[in-house]
Each structure stands twice: as structure tokens, then as C-alpha cells.
Amino acid sequence: MEKDHKETPFFTKLFEYATSNTISHDVPGHKLGHIQSDLLDVAGEMLYKLDANAPRGLDNLNRPTGVIMEAAELMADAFGGDKAYFLTGGTTMGILAMIMSVCRAKEKIILPRNVHKSAINALILSGAVPVFVKPSIDTELGIANHMAYEDVERAVLDNPEAKAVFVINPTYFGVTSDLKAIVELAHERDMMVICDEAHGSHLPFSSELPQSSMEAGADMSSCSLHKTVGSLTQSSIIISQGSRVDHVRLRSTINMIQSTSPSSLLLASLDVARKTMALEGETTIPKIIDMARKTRDRINEIPGIKAIDDKYFIQNGAYDYDETKLIVKVSDLGLTGFDAYKELFDEHHIQMELAETHLILAVLSIGTRQEDLDALVNALWELSNKYFPMKLRPILPKVKYSYPEAYTRPREAYHAPKKYVPLYQALDEIAAESIMIYPPGIPIVIPGEIISQDILDDFEFYQKSGSVILSDTEGGYIKIIDKEYWDKWSEIYEDE
Ligand SMILES: Cc1ncc(COP(=O)(O)O)c(C=O)c1O
Incomplete structure (x- = not known):
């Protein structure tokens, strides 16, 4: 780290503003806490005073030139990258922005099948074609882990036109793939490496932890500082390095999905979390x-x-x-x-x-x-x-784990004509929605995949276990592609 991490440019300026007795005729409408509210009674007036919406001197997140830019430069230094972007929509937003800025419709991206739902949604929004790598499955624990290097290599060699390789560093459960080797492999073939570091914001701050994305040479990564290093929920960053990143495109993609009224509390919490980690990590x-x-x-x-x-x-x-x-x-x-x-x-x-x-x-x-x-x-x-x-019977490991086969691109399935059928009628149909338990939010099936008996069994099991199931459809139904109308629809509607 090269910079003075005792500084907190954004937080310092925000606190100055909050205590300056400024007369507010701007939004937010609580006017620096001049309202009656149950939340204010519990959390205190300062919570509201710190909730400002880009007044003079506090910079603009969509085009930072002042204290947000300075805070982002410190963040980049702390995370070992060249450039950092502050996000108020979590790593969910970071993953959307990274993938959408790298892949245009019908371009390929290599990624593990155990990705978070935001990566699947990025495929829908960008129109990219996923090349899924099957992660290593631990049947004893019933979880999906790293990608084997050989499997990534095969995907890269078979798909030389792919734009990027997407790596989770680490998974929800803490497992990493050989990121450095994957970076070398991908860069040799002119592919970018994008990381989901939602669970790895602490990695840059200790040599006793696995390598961070930037240390391993990846091009871009999104980190949920709120998950492990103490910033407020929903505050994340994108960190990047090197000449492969198109910053104009990345910035415009971030601005497309970022609120024009980002929370100053979240931004300040990023600034102070960086200081703590840089000084004490x-x-x-x-x-x-x-x-x-x-x-x-x-x-x-x-x-x-x-x-x-x-x-x-x-x-x-x-x-x-x-x-x-x-x-x-x-x-x-x-x-x-x-x-x-x-x-x-x-x-x-x-x-x-x-x-x-x-x-x-x-x-x-x-x-x-x-x-x-x-x-x-x-x-x-x-x-x-x-x-x-x-002496209850131990729960036996499930011996068979399978991922569904893809029939079409997630975006195509998302836009195709659909119908709703009861689960028991969905076998061999093409899914038109993602279904996942949350947490961890890793889809069991995604739009465009063929619904197998394993999927239906998993769905039933999770329903019985009382897990929170996220899907568009309720009550034992599932959204599938209506094949009858799909052919006609494809003739009229050319999807990119
Ligand atoms: C692996 C993984 N990636 C991305 C995300 C999204 O992060 P965020 O909650 O910051 O939007 C999560 C959230 O749990 C996650 O588990």
C-alpha cells in the first residue's frame, strides 16, 4: 500500500456536512432528520443527518471528481488494484456491471455452474452465452466447490472465442480455484478474468488467507465489503487493474444500473471500512x-x-x-x-x-x-x-449430483413465450425462470435449462425442509417455455 490510509475523504466531508447546520431544500425529504420517525427515535438523529444526497462538496457517484474519487483511489490502493468503483447495490450490481461491460449478446463467457443468481441475471441482461464448467462436488458435505484447472482449460481450449472466464474467489464455503493459473491461461488467449469476490473482501489484507483477485492478476472483481470487513449491507466495490478493462464501458454500465440517489451512509461505510482494514487488517x-x-x-x-x-x-x-x-x-x-x-x-x-x-x-x-x-x-x-x-440415523450423502443441460441461452428463454405448469408436469420441459434456495442463492435451474427428475426431486426436498425458495412462481408451479408458440415467436422476434 502506498497511500496514507488514515484519511477518510468521503466520510470526513459527510460528517462536516451533517454537523454544519446547512438549511436543506434538497432531497431526501427528511431534511437532515427534521421529522418524527420511529427509526429516528431508535437510531438517533445522526443517522438521518448522515443520509445526504450529493450536496455541494460531496461529489457525485456517477462521475466522481472530488471526495468520492479520492476515497476510491484509497480503496484501489488498499485492494491492490489500479481503479475502484463504489457500489450501493451490492456485489449483485458489481457482477451485473462487470459481465454486461465485457460481453455483448451471443458472446461467450466461461463460468462455474455454482454461480450466484446475479451472474445468471447478467447473462439475461447481456445476452451472453454461458459455457458452464462443472464445479467439484463434495458429496459428503453436499456442496459445490472449486473449478478444477483442467476443466477450465478444456473450456478455454474448446471455446477460443470466449470473452472472459468468471471465477468465484472464494466460494460461499471458502474454497478457491487456482486463480493465478487460470489468469495466465485466459490472458494467453486474450480472455479477461472476472471474479466474484463477494465473500473475499478480507483476502487482500493478510498473507495467511488465499490470494486475492488482484494479487492473482485478475482484471476485475466485485467484493462485498459488507460481508466480511464491516461496511453497511449493500455496500460493495468493483476493483480492477491492467489495460484490458474498458473503463468507459464499465462506467457507463455501472451508471445504467446504479441509483442516481446512492446512499451516502453506504459510501461512508466503505470509506471507513477500508481505513480499518488497511491499518489493522x-x-x-x-x-x-x-x-x-x-x-x-x-x-x-x-x-x-x-x-x-x-x-x-x-x-x-x-x-x-x-x-x-x-x-x-x-x-x-x-x-x-x-x-x-x-x-x-x-x-x-x-x-x-x-x-x-x-x-x-x-x-x-x-x-x-x-x-x-x-x-x-x-x-x-x-x-x-x-x-x-x-442414535438417529445419520443423513446419508446423496450420491448423484447433476446439473441440468442447457437447451438455449438464458436471455432467449427469458424472453420466449411462457406458460405455468404444476411441477409434476414439468419433466423435460425448458425452464423459463431461475429457482434457488436463499441463502446461498445459487440456482438449481436457470432459464433455458431442461428440467430433469433430479431438479424436481431437489425442489421437493427443499420445499419440505422449509428453506426459503426464490422463484417467480408460487404454489407448486413452475414457469416453462411454451414450445408451441416458441417457433412462431422466433420467426417474428429476432433476439439479440
Ligand atoms: C457467491 C456470491 N456472489 C455474489 C453475491 C451477491 O452479493 P451482494 O449480497 O453483495 O449483492 C452473493 C450474496 O450472497 C454471493 O453469495
Whole structure:
């Protein structure tokens, strides 16, 4: 890092404005908190005073030339890139902007099938053609992990005209692919490398963590600072480096999907989170890793419960592992992760990040306290004391995992004529919507894919498990392409 990270240009100017007794005739309509509101009573007037909408001196996010630009330059320095863009629509927005700025309609992009829904939506908006790489599947834990280098290489060699390779660094569960090697492979063939670093904003700040996108040489990445380094929810960045990035196109794409009234609170929270990480990350992160390791050891003493470590993933082919993700396998107790997730919340006031069939996940971050990990370990002991003596049948791993086959581009399926059918009639039809459980928000099926029996079984299983299912359709129905009208429609409507 080359810059003075004690500075917080945007936050400092915002605070100056909030305390300046300026008479507000602009929006927002709460006029620096001169209203009655239940939120104001609870959160205080300062929350509203800091919620300003680009007054003089506070710069403009759509074309930064002042304090936002200075804050972004510090951000770029901290993340090891050349240029940073502040986002108030999360990494969801970052992924949309990156893919839309790189791929035009019918151009190819190589990406793992376990991408977040925002990448699928970017395919719909851009019209790009996905070349999916099947990620490594861990049947024991029931999760999808890294992409094997050989699989990416095959996709690159088979699709030399692809514009970019998209890599998740790390996955929700902390697993990474060999990003540096993928970057070399892609750059040799003039392809860009774009990263989803929603779960990896802390990576640039410690050598004990997997490589960050910028260290590995990627061109662009979007990072959810709100997930692991303490900024407010929805605040993210795009970080970029090198000469392959078309900044004019990227800026205009960001401005297309960014609000013209971005939240100053979110922007300020990015500025101060960067300062904290730049100044303290190197000392804080090793402490978090140490807490994670010790907590794993304690959890591994509990009968029927297992905490998964980096060695497990590396033995299973992962390139590296982010140890701040704490995966706890509970299915040997005869409970699903969904059962444990509910019980931890209902009976122990513990909110986990997510549940899957076999596991629950805790995300450790700069806000994690030792006492909160102690509470988790104690609650897991209680879970074990209750269920282990019952000798319930462990949940068996599902042996067969398959991803659906693509029939057409997501955008084509999105625009095609559609109809709604009950799930039991959907076998072998072409999906016209994405369906996912949230979290993690990774689609089970996306528009344009053929609905297989496995998809229908998964859907039924997740419905029964009480998971939050996100789809456009409710009540046991699914949106599919109406094939009867599709041919006629294609003759009239030439989709790009
Ligand atoms: C892998 C992955 N990518 C992208 C996102 C989107 O990030 P955000 O919540 O900042 O919009 C998420 C959100 O959970 C995610 O899990």
C-alpha cells in the first residue's frame, strides 16, 4: 500500500456536512432528520443527518471528481488494484456491471455452474452465452466447490472465442480455484478474468488467507465489503487493474444500473471500512484465523458434530481455503443443517449464515467476538447432548449430483413465450425462470435449462425442509417455455 490510509475523504466531508447546520431544500425529504420517525427515535438523529444526497462538496457517484474519487483511489490502493468503483447495490450490481461491460449478446463467457443468481441475471441482461464448467462436488458435505484447472482449460481450449472466464474467489464455503493459473491461461488467449469476490473482501489484507483477485492478476472483481470487513449491507466495490478493462464501458454500465440517489451512509461505510482494514487488517485477520482454528478443535470434541478444516478441502482438490469460514457438519447426529439452523436460532438466539442438508455455516469476520464463538460451541454441545443419545440415523450423502443441460441461452428463454405448469408436469420441459434456495442463492435451474427428475426431486426436498425458495412462481408451479408458440415467436422476434 502506498497511500496514507488514515484519511477518510468521503466520510470526513459527510460528517462536516451533517454537523454544519446547512438549511436543506434538497432531497431526501427528511431534511437532515427534521421529522418524527420511529427509526429516528431508535437510531438517533445522526443517522438521518448522515443520509445526504450529493450536496455541494460531496461529489457525485456517477462521475466522481472530488471526495468520492479520492476515497476510491484509497480503496484501489488498499485492494491492490489500479481503479475502484463504489457500489450501493451490492456485489449483485458489481457482477451485473462487470459481465454486461465485457460481453455483448451471443458472446461467450466461461463460468462455474455454482454461480450466484446475479451472474445468471447478467447473462439475461447481456445476452451472453454461458459455457458452464462443472464445479467439484463434495458429496459428503453436499456442496459445490472449486473449478478444477483442467476443466477450465478444456473450456478455454474448446471455446477460443470466449470473452472472459468468471471465477468465484472464494466460494460461499471458502474454497478457491487456482486463480493465478487460470489468469495466465485466459490472458494467453486474450480472455479477461472476472471474479466474484463477494465473500473475499478480507483476502487482500493478510498473507495467511488465499490470494486475492488482484494479487492473482485478475482484471476485475466485485467484493462485498459488507460481508466480511464491516461496511453497511449493500455496500460493495468493483476493483480492477491492467489495460484490458474498458473503463468507459464499465462506467457507463455501472451508471445504467446504479441509483442516481446512492446512499451516502453506504459510501461512508466503505470509506471507513477500508481505513480499518488497511491499518489493522494485518493484525486482526491472524487473530480471526486463530479463533477459527481453536473453535474447530473444540467443535471436533463434540460427539456427532464435525468442523471442517482447510486440510479437508485441499485433500479434495481445492487450491486453497479461507479458514474464516466455519463449516459445521451436523448430519451425523441425524439432523439436517436446516434443523440445526432453526434450533440454534429458536433455542439459543444464534443466527447462522446458512444451512445446507448436512451443515451449517458461520462466517467469521472483523466483528466476530470470542464470546460469540463460545456461545456457538456451547449450543452445539447442547444439540449433541440432546440428539447423540437418540442414535438417529445419520443423513446419508446423496450420491448423484447433476446439473441440468442447457437447451438455449438464458436471455432467449427469458424472453420466449411462457406458460405455468404444476411441477409434476414439468419433466423435460425448458425452464423459463431461475429457482434457488436463499441463502446461498445459487440456482438449481436457470432459464433455458431442461428440467430433469433430479431438479424436481431437489425442489421437493427443499420445499419440505422449509428453506426459503426464490422463484417467480408460487404454489407448486413452475414457469416453462411454451414450445408451441416458441417457433412462431422466433420467426417474428429476432433476439439479440
Ligand atoms: C457467491 C456470491 N456472489 C455474489 C453475491 C451477491 O452479493 P451482494 O449480497 O453483495 O449483492 C452473493 C450474496 O450472497 C454471493 O453469495
